[in-house]
Amino acid sequence: MLPAILFLSLFFLRCEAQVCNGVLGEPVLKVDFGAGAGRGNPVPVAETDYLYTSTYALLYKQYTIVNNTSGFYSQWFNVTDHTGNENGYMMIFNCAAVGDILYTKRLSEICPNTTFELSAWVLSLLNKDLLTGIDANISLSVETSSGRVLKSYNFGDIPTTNTPEWRNFSLYFTTPVDQTDIIIKIINHAEGGDGNDLALDDITVRPCQPDLNTSF
Numbered sequence: 001m002l003p004a005i006l007f008l009s010l011f012f013l014r015c016e017a018q019v020c021n022g023v024l025g026e027p028v029l030k031v032d033f034g035a036g037a038g039r040g041n042p043v044p045v046a047e048t049d050y051l052y053t054s055t056y057a058l059l060y061k062q063y064t065i066v067n068n069t070s071g072f073y074s075q076w077f078n079v080t081d082h083t084g085n086e087n088g089y090m091m092i093f094n095c096a097a098v099g100d101i102l103y104t105k106r107l108s109e110i111c112p113n114t115t116f117e118l119s120a121w122v123l124s125l126l127n128k129d130l131l132t133g134i135d136a137n138i139s140l141s142v143e144t145s146s147g148r149v150l151k152s153y154n155f156g157d158i159p160t161t162n163t164p165e166w167r168n169f170s171l172y173f174t175t176p177v178d179q180t181d182i183i184i185k186i187i188n189h190a191e192g193g194d195g196n197d198l199a200l201d202d203i204t205v206r207p208c209q210p211d212l213n214t215s216f
Helices: none
Strands: 011-016 029-031 062-066 090-094 101-107 115-124 136-144 149-158 165-174 182-188 197-209
Touching (some): 029 101, 090 101, 115 136, 115 149, 136 165, 136 197, 149 165, 182 197
Parallel strands (some): 011 165
Antiparallel strands (some): 029 197, 062 090, 101 182, 115 165, 136 149, 136 182
16 A cells, blocks of 8 residues: 555544543653654553554554554555654554453552543544545543453544544543552454554543632
């Protein structure tokens, strides 16, 4: 396939499962995959169900870390990462099966009995004007270290578009009074095939705190 040749302007959309009735504090987790020339290094094996590749032929259940999508499939948008830093990396996937874990991370020693926001930015790579394909579909999930689900939300299909759109997906969860370790998961909820290719960036977990500047 021929590489896409143009960088397109981006739109940014936000999709929330609920809202914070205060202000969001500094992140206790921030994953932007770093920055650099050429391909980025793979994430630890335990953090994804997918296999890393350094080629441009991104096959089913494979991912790579790049700062732009130039050189990949001609039906994809040619985009840079969401963070916007120089040569910033993002994680891109050729999604394969419902239930695959795209990214997961264990957080230790966070505050118990506290409400947090889990947030991630996702972009559907397929240009619908060039190919009609399967819409991406993800869920966010938060579990205790023993596997008890604290919060999970499926955001439904991410429609393919003719302009690249970074979309923010977020949910709020509250840690139990007796738990300081949690596991976050970003999960694929669409079948593989033509389409269901996506980029992931800027994963954060931030506490929801009282707004001390609110006037009464």
